[in-house]
Structure formats: C-alpha cells, structure tokens
Amino acid sequence: IKRAEAAAAQVQPENVKAREEANAKRLATEELLGKVLEPLLKRRQYSLTDLAHLGDLCATLGLRDQALDQYQRMAEKAQTDPDSAKSADRAVVRARSQLVGLLRLQGKFAEAVKESDELIGKNPRSLEPRMTKAQILEDWAKKDPSKYAAAVAQWTEVRSLLGRLPQKPPE
Secondary structure: OHHHHHHHHHOOOOOHHHHHHHHHHHHHHHHHHHHHHHHHHHOOOOOHHHHHHHHHHHHHOOOHHHHHHHHHHHHHHHHHOHHHHHHOHHHHHHHHHHHHHHHHHOOOHHHHHHHHHHHHHHOOOOOHHHHHHHHHHHHHHHHOHHHHHHHHHHHHHHHHHHHOOOOOOOO
C-alpha cells in the first residue's frame, strides 16, 4: 500500500491517466489485503502481539470495526491472561491507545474515557494518555456542552504537567 501511495504521489498532477492508474493499483492492493484478512480475523487462537498486528493492519486498511474488535479482544485477553500481558506489555499499551482513538472516532466517548482512565492508571507518568483523554472530552463536549468543564479540567491538568518539565537547553 505504501509503495502504491508513493507511486501515486510521484505522478505529475497534470497526468490524469497515470494518477488514476496509480490510485486504482492502490485500491486493488487494499482490496486484496482485505480479502486475505477475512479468514485471518475469524481465527481465535492468537497471541496478544498477533492481535495488535491484525488490529493495526485493519486500521491501516480503514476497517475500523474489525480493528476495534481486534483491539477489544486483545484488551480482554490481557485481563484474563496476565502472564502473556507482561510479555507483550508494550503491544498492549499501544493497542489500548489505538482502541481509545477508534472509540473516539466512532463517538463512543464514555467507553473511550473509561479505557483512557485505565491507561492513565497503568502509566501514571505518561503524558500521552492524559492528552488523549482531554481530546476525547473535548470532542464529547462538542456534542454535549455539559462536558466542557471536564474537558477544561483535563487540559488544565495536562498544562500543569507540561509546566513541570525542565526547560530545553538553548542549543
């Protein structure tokens, strides 16, 4: 897909036929990968890392529902099998971040806030989950004005944490 996108980007804007061919090739590649993924997504015996890779691939292809399903399966498996969760700790954290982002895009703000709170609890020194929660609350406030206070409070917390960071050296 990246090769096809790069080829499409290299085509001159005035060459409409070449641009259409490059875009058609990219779409055909995405469609082929989607067909390959279908039977893989039906399997249930995957490790946490495998589930993360499948979720990432689905997200790359624009299959949000399937990606969400893979990330949720991974989160459930990480809770039921803590030994495998320890071995794939980074993959679990990254997948949960992706899950939060997908929930936010789908408008499932309550679930996204719950997941981001879990991420903050497991990574209390990390700034990214706090910023993600603030973005979720901000998007939620756009649909429900009663959430503005929570969004402002979360952004204020992020600002205060950023204020504690040491200053960058002049060079």
